Amino acid sequence: MAHVLGQNQYGKAENRIVRVYRDSTRHEIKDLNVSVSLRGDFEDVHLTGSNANCLPTDTTKNTVYAFAKEHGIDSAEGFGVLLARHFVDSTERGVVRSARIRIEEYGWERIKTPDSSSRFIGSEEVGHSFVRKGQEVRTTEVVYDGDRFRVVSGLKDLVVMNTTNSEFWGYIKDRYTTLQEAYDRILATQVTARWAFGFHGRDGEPEPNWNRSYQQVRRHLLEAFAETYSYSLQQTLHAMGTRVLNNRAEVDEVRLELPNKHHFLVDLEPFGLKNDNEVYFAADRMYGLIEGTVHREGVTPVIPVA
Numbered sequence: 001m002a003h004v005l006g007q008n009q010y011g012k013a014e015n016r017i018v019r020v021y022r023d024s025t026r027h028e029i030k031d032l033n034v035s036v037s038l039r040g041d042f043e044d045v046h047l048t049g050s051n052a053n054c055l056p057t058d059t060t061k062n063t064v065y066a067f068a069k070e071h072g073i074d075s076a077e078g079f080g081v082l083l084a085r086h087f088v089d090s091t092e093r094g095v096v097r098s099a100r101i102r103i104e105e106y107g108w109e110r111i112k113t114p115d116s117s118s119r120f121i122g123s124e125e126v127g128h129s130f131v132r133k134g135q136e137v138r139t140t141e142v143v144y145d146g147d148r149f150r151v152v153s154g155l156k157d158l159v160v161m162n163t164t165n166s167e168f169w170g171y172i173k174d175r176y177t178t179l180q181e182a183y184d185r186i187l188a189t190q191v192t193a194r195w196a197f198g199f200h201g202r203d204g205e206p207e208p209n210w211n212r213s214y215q216q217v218r219r220h221l222l223e224a225f226a227e228t229y230s231y232s233l234q235q236t237l238h239a240m241g242t243r244v245l246n247n248r249a250e251v252d253e254v255r256l257e258l259p260n261k262h263h264f265l266v267d268l269e270p271f272g273l274k275n276d277n278e279v280y281f282a283a284d285r286m287y288g289l290i291e292g293t294v295h296r297e298g299v300t301p302v303i304p305v306a
C-alpha cells in the first residue's frame with residue numbers, strides 16, 4: 001500500500017536580526033526574531049529528490065536580512081507582509097502557495113543618565129544605549145548564623161546594548177586568530193550582577209533601604225554601561241563595578257557576569273547592497289563570557305565564583 005505525503009512546510013526559523021538606524025546621533029533599533037515557513041508544491045522535493053521547486057531555507061534567511069536593509073523595518077506586521085508577499089509572488093506561480101512569517105519583536109528603552117546641565121531636575125537619553133524592556137529578575141540571598149547577617153543581592157537578565165562607542169583591537173594574535181579588529185562594534189550583554197552589603201545587623205545596626213539601594217545600584221550599572229567608551233567588555237565590567245562602589249556606600253563588593261552577545265554584520269554584498277553597520281545577525285550562542293569582581297580594598301570578597 002502506498003503511503004501519502006501529508007501536510008508539509010519548511011523555511012528558516014528564528015532569524016535573529018538587529019537593524020540599526022544611524023541617521024542622527026539618536027540611533028533607532030529594531031530587534032526581531034523572524035521565522036519563515038513556506039507551503040506549496042513540494043511533493044517532488046520529498047518524493048523524487050528533485051529540488052527544482054525548492055527555495056533553499058538559506059535564501060529565505062538572506063531575504064530577511066536584505067529586506068531589512070532595503071525596506072527597513074517600520075513594524076513587525078509591515079515587515080511580515082513584505083516578506084510573505086515576496087515569497088509567494090516572486091516564485092513561479094503555484095510553487096510557494098502560502099508563506100507564514102512569525103515575528104517576535106523585542107522592545108528596548110533608552111538608557112537615561114543624569115542631565116549634566118541640570119543634574120537634579122532631569123535626565124538625558126544616551127543616543128546609542130538601550131536596555132531591553134521588562135526582562136530582569138531581582139535576586140537576593142540572606143544568610144544569618146545567629147550572630148551576623150550576610151546579604152548578597154543582585155539582578156539577572158538585564159539586557160543592554162550600545163550601538164557605538166565600543167572597540168576591540170590590539171589583542172594577542174596567534175596562528176588560530178581570525179577575529180578582525182573592531183573600531184566601531186555593537187556591545188551587548190545580559191547582565192548578571194550580585195553585590196554584597198557591608199550590613200551585618202549586629203548591635204542594632206539599622207538595615208539599609210533595600211528597595212532604594214536596588215534601584216540605585218541598577219541605575220549606576222546602566223549609567224556606567226552607557227557612558228563608558230569601551231575597549232573591551234572587561235573594561236566595561238570594571239567601570240560598572242567601580243561606579244556602584246563609588247556611589248553606594250552600603251555595597252562592598254560587586255560581581256558581574258557579562259556574556260558578550262555577539263552581533264555580526266551581515267554580508268549584503270552578494271545582493272548588491274552595502275551594509276553601513278545597519279544590519280546584524282544577533283547570535284545567541286556561542287558567546288564570550290566575561291566575569292569579575294570589583295571590591296573595596298581591605299574587604300574580603302564573599303560572593304561565590306560560580
Ligand SMILES: O=c1[nH]c(=O)c2[nH]c(=O)[nH]c2[nH]1
Nearest residue numbers: 168179231232233234260288
Ligand atoms: O570585549 C571583548 N573582550 C574579549 O576578551 C573578546 N574576545 C573576543 O573574541 N571578543 C572580545 N571582546
